[in-house]
Amino acid sequence: xxxxxxxxxxxxxxxxKPAPPAxxxxxxxxxxxxxxxxxxxxxxxxxxxxHAERRLLRKIDLHVWPILFIIYMMSFLDRINISNxxxxxxxxxxxxxxxxxxxxxxxxxxxYILFEVPSNMIFRKTKPEYYLSSLMLSWAIINMCMGFVxxxxxxxxxxxxxxTFEAGILPAIVYLTSMYYKRHEFQTRMSFFFCSTVVGGAxxxxxxxxxxxxxxxxxxxxxxxIFIIEGTVTAGIAIISVFFIVDWPEQCKFLTSEEKRLxxxxxxxxxxxxxxxxxxxxxxxxxxxxxDWKVWLGAFTYMGVGITGYAxxxxxxxxxSEFGWTARAAQVHTIPVYAVxxxxxxxxxxxxxxxxxxxxxxxxxxxxxxxxxxxxLGQAHLSSDAKYAAVFLVSLxxxxxxxxxLAWLSNNVSGHWKRSFASAAQVALGNIAGIVAxxxxxxxxxxxxxxxxxxxxGLMWVGAIMALLLFTGMLIENRMRDAGKRDARLxxxxxxxxxxxxxxxxxxxxx
Numbered sequence: 001x002x003x004x005x006x007x008x009x010x011x012x013x014x015x016x017k018p019a020p021p022a023x024x025x026x027x028x029x030x031x032x033x034x035x036x037x038x039x040x041x042x043x044x045x046x047x048x049x050x051h052a053e054r055r056l057l058r059k060i061d062l063h064v065w066p067i068l069f070i071i072y073m074m075s076f077l078d079r080i081n082i083s084n085x086x087x088x089x090x091x092x093x094x095x096x097x098x099x100x101x102x103x104x105x106x107x108x109x110x111x112y113i114l115f116e117v118p119s120n121m122i123f124r125k126t127k128p129e130y131y132l133s134s135l136m137l138s139w140a141i142i143n144m145c146m147g148f149v150x151x152x153x154x155x156x157x158x159x160x161x162x163x164t165f166e167a168g169i170l171p172a173i174v175y176l177t178s179m180y181y182k183r184h185e186f187q188t189r190m191s192f193f194f195c196s197t198v199v200g201g202a203x204x205x206x207x208x209x210x211x212x213x214x215x216x217x218x219x220x221x222x223x224x225x226i227f228i229i230e231g232t233v234t235a236g237i238a239i240i241s242v243f244f245i246v247d248w249p250e251q252c253k254f255l256t257s258e259e260k261r262l263x264x265x266x267x268x269x270x271x272x273x274x275x276x277x278x279x280x281x282x283x284x285x286x287x288x289x290x291x292d293w294k295v296w297l298g299a300f301t302y303m304g305v306g307i308t309g310y311a312x313x314x315x316x317x318x319x320x321s322e323f324g325w326t327a328r329a330a331q332v333h334t335i336p337v338y339a340v341x342x343x344x345x346x347x348x349x350x351x352x353x354x355x356x357x358x359x360x361x362x363x364x365x366x367x368x369x370x371x372x373x374x375x376x377l378g379q380a381h382l383s384s385d386a387k388y389a390a391v392f393l394v395s396l397x398x399x400x401x402x403x404x405x406l407a408w409l410s411n412n413v414s415g416h417w418k419r420s421f422a423s424a425a426q427v428a429l430g431n432i433a434g435i436v437a438x439x440x441x442x443x444x445x446x447x448x449x450x451x452x453x454x455x456x457x458g459l460m461w462v463g464a465i466m467a468l469l470l471f472t473g474m475l476i477e478n479r480m481r482d483a484g485k486r487d488a489r490l491x492x493x494x495x496x497x498x499x500x501x502x503x504x505x506x507x508x509x510x511x
Contacts, residue, residue, distance in 0.1 A: 088223040
């Protein structure tokens with residue numbers, strides 16, 4: 001039962017707990033929660049067969065990520081397709097002048113922010129394949145309905161419900177996938193996963209270009225076909241996805257009993273072993289979760305560095321059309337920008353995992369985006385080609401940072417319930433950046449968008465400052481633990497010591 005996972009679930013990183021061998025000879029028998037695992041030698045952490053470990057990782061990668069990549073790509077596509085529809089005739093037909101388009105973007109984030117934490121707490125007790133596919137089918141129907149909306153007010157209501165059903169997707173995926181990997185394997189995979197956003201953005205531009213030829217078919221405007229076709233595709237994927245989304249590690253069907261045991265052993269070798277656990281949600285756990293400065297600094301880091309990604313996807317077609325290109329040409333010119341961003345994301349993620357370091361790469365992304373913003377703020381004397389190059393820099397720097405911020409916090413919180421709350425709280429607070437991005441790119445400032453560019457670069461560096469505080473705090477904490485200055489926590493009552501999570505003195509933070 002998924003609801004029992006809080007007590008018995010295999011864990012990620014420092015919280016994994018190797019199961020003890022039974023009293024037998026020859027092949028050992030282990031108990032891993034409710035699953036009896038047999039046929040594997042009693043291999044201590046640090047002595048795992050490298051070939052078996054590589055085979056296990058390949059198997060996990062192939063089963064966990066492909067369907068989640070597609071799900072989030074469609075989530076992102078269905079969230080931003082309004083930006084493609086805007087320059088295909090939606091503005092004129094629904095009278096989206098003045099601040100109306102910005103408000104339609106804004107209302108999406110109200111439920112998106114409010115429902116992320118509750119959604120992840122519910123997700124913790126469900127079967128992932130049913131929960132995620134149900135959310136997907138719900139937002140697909142909403143997206144199709146936007147193809148038939150006739151008033152601005154109707155569009156706003158539908159965008160609100162779109163945010164409601166998409167709210168639980170990203171924190172649930174971050175939480176679920178973090179349970180399968182060591183801490184310094186997770187960043188590369190998270191950035192690969194986040195490529196779904198740039199693929200979605202590029203595919204959205206290409207699809208909008210193709211759909212433009214359907215304008216007037218069956219008496220339906222081209223911008224309406226964007227919502228109808230993309231919503232239909234999403235609904236089809238939602239129905240199929242229930243057969244491909246993986247379950248929690250101890251309940252998944254694609255791993256054998258021996259592979260589950262190997263997974264448990266390798267995760268136990270990643271950090272503090274079985275000591276840094278938080279499997280019981282009680283008053284002490286609530287206090288440890290809600291007062292953890294890392295959670296809130298990690299959330300504000302993600303909020304700051306996340307604004308560029310939202311601004312790029314919401315307004316890039318509009319910004320490019322201001323460079324003098326037609327609507328269809330602007331759609332096509334978004335594709336190379338997303339392609340370069342995808343390559344940059346994965347390359348930086350690989351280096352981040354290789355060096356086992358996060359902070360410096362967030363600063364790198366901020367610096368790249370800042371150069372682009374500076375060019376756009378001074379665009380009066382730049383050619384269209386130079387301004388287009390600036391968009392590449394803004395997008396590249398902006399897309400590098402968010403997956404690093406997500407993986408960084410996940411690396412540094414330990415315990416089932418704490419990771420569930422932290423991932424949801426980080427995404428919830430982080431999406432305040434979406435609200436800001438929706439409101440600061442004002443139509444009356446086109447084509448220079450001085451307020452939008454200024455606020456975006458400013459908020460990005462707020463995120464960088466939060467990352468600096470997070471880095472400094474964890475560096476100091478690691479040194480104090482190395483010096484034994486946190487060992488007094490072990491004198492607390494046993495039920496607290498066994499439920500401390502990363503507050504346990506044996507846990508070390510990733511910088």
